Amino acid sequence: MLIRTDNIAKSYSTGTVEILALNGVTLEINKGEYVALMGPSGSGKSTLMHLLGCLDTPTSGKYWFNDRDISTLDDTELAHLRNREIGFVFQSFNLLPRLSAQSNVQLPMLYAGVPFRERSTRAAELLEMVGLKDRMKHNPNELSGGEMQRVAIARAFANRPSVVLADEPTGNLDSRTGVDIMRLFGSLAEQGNTIILVTHDQAVAGHARRTIRLADGQIAA
Numbered sequence: 001m002l003i004r005t006d007n008i009a010k011s012y013s014t015g016t017v018e019i020l021a022l023n024g025v026t027l028e029i030n031k032g033e034y035v036a037l038m039g040p041s042g043s044g045k046s047t048l049m050h051l052l053g054c055l056d057t058p059t060s061g062k063y064w065f066n067d068r069d070i071s072t073l074d075d076t077e078l079a080h081l082r083n084r085e086i087g088f089v090f091q092s093f094n095l096l097p098r099l100s101a102q103s104n105v106q107l108p109m110l111y112a113g114v115p116f117r118e119r120s121t122r123a124a125e126l127l128e129m130v131g132l133k134d135r136m137k138h139n140p141n142e143l144s145g146g147e148m149q150r151v152a153i154a155r156a157f158a159n160r161p162s163v164v165l166a167d168e169p170t171g172n173l174d175s176r177t178g179v180d181i182m183r184l185f186g187s188l189a190e191q192g193n194t195i196i197l198v199t200h201d202q203a204v205a206g207h208a209r210r211t212i213r214l215a216d217g218q219i220a221a
Contacts, residue, residue, distance in 0.1 A: 001067070002162060002194055003029040003052060008061030009217075010047050021047040023217040024061070029196065031162070034189035036197040036205035039214035046167065048214065049198045053086050053165045054078050066162060083111050087156030087164040091171035093148045095140040101127060101151045102136040108158040119158075126154035130184060146177035153184060163194040170204055182207045 010022040022044045029035055039045045050056040051063060054070060063070045066085065073081065087108075088094075095104045102123045109119035127136045130150040140148050149169060156164045166185065170178030186207055189195050197208055205211045213221040 001028055002031045002033075002065070003027070004064045005051075005058075006062040008051060008058040008063055010044075010051060010056070011059045021217055022051070022058070025214075025217075025219055027212060027219065029163075029194070031194055032192050034186075034195050034197075034207075034209045036199060036208035036211045037214060038199055038202070038205040038211050039220075040200055042216075043214040044217040045198050045200075045214045047217075049165055049167055049196070052163075052196065053088060054082050083108060084159050085162040087158070087161040089149070089152050089156045089164060089166040089169050091168040093140070093145075093152045093172070095148055095151060095155075097140050100137050100139055101132060101143065101147075101154075104140070104151055105155045105158055108155060112159055114159075122158065123154070126157055127151070129157075130154045144177075145173050146180060149173060149177075149181055150184065153181075153188075157188070157193070163196060164188075165196050165198065167198045168200070169197065170199075170201070178204070 005025055005027050007024045007026055008022060009020065009024055011018050011020045025048060037045045037048060051058055054065070057070065065081065105123035105126055106119045109122060124136060127133060130153055132147060132150055135143060135147060143151065170181055173181060182204060185195055197204060199205050212219060
């Protein structure tokens with residue numbers, strides 16, 4: 001079991017008002033699964049993604065990642081876990097504009113202390129894997145939206161993570177490019193990688209092998 005949650009909840013305070021963004025979510029995700037977290041705006045899917053990605057901690061309930069109780073980890077341990085075991089793909093790509101595609105992919109490995117030659121070779125291999133062998137020296141402003149997302153996907157796999165979380169990965173792309181990106185995710189999932197998509201789009205969720213639907217901070221189906 002890679003991911004297991006037991007009745008996790010998350011609330012936020014805005015002045016005198018407390019907002020319950022997530023209300024008692026229990027789920028399990030195995031290694032090698034390709035899962036979509038789907039729901040409309042305000043359903044709690046982004047909050048759940050932040051919790052699963054260890055970007056935030058639950059207000060109550062329990063979360064185990066690779067059999068580790070996340071509540072027992074300090075900030076340094078959480079940062080190490082995020083860097084080594086969790087890859088992120090965001091709607092807005094989040095690439096550093098002054099770095100080449102290859103240098104952007106190297107960043108997680110740099111933070112992990114991987115030697116330069118090894119991370120340079122690994123980044124080149126990943127960019128070739130996502131179809132950007134001839135674009136690795138280009139900066140983001142020289143790439144199309146689809147190419148930038150491919151760089152972001154390559155970067156997410158840099159440290160051979162246990163899971164990749166993709167938050168609305170086609171949200172800033174035209175429909176044709178979005179289909180190409182989802183085909184790439186499908187290919188990566190077929191290689192045994194664990195991928196969790198976060199989306200409001202049924203067409204995107206349909207590419208996953210299992211869909212968890214959220215509504216009003218709870219699992220609806």
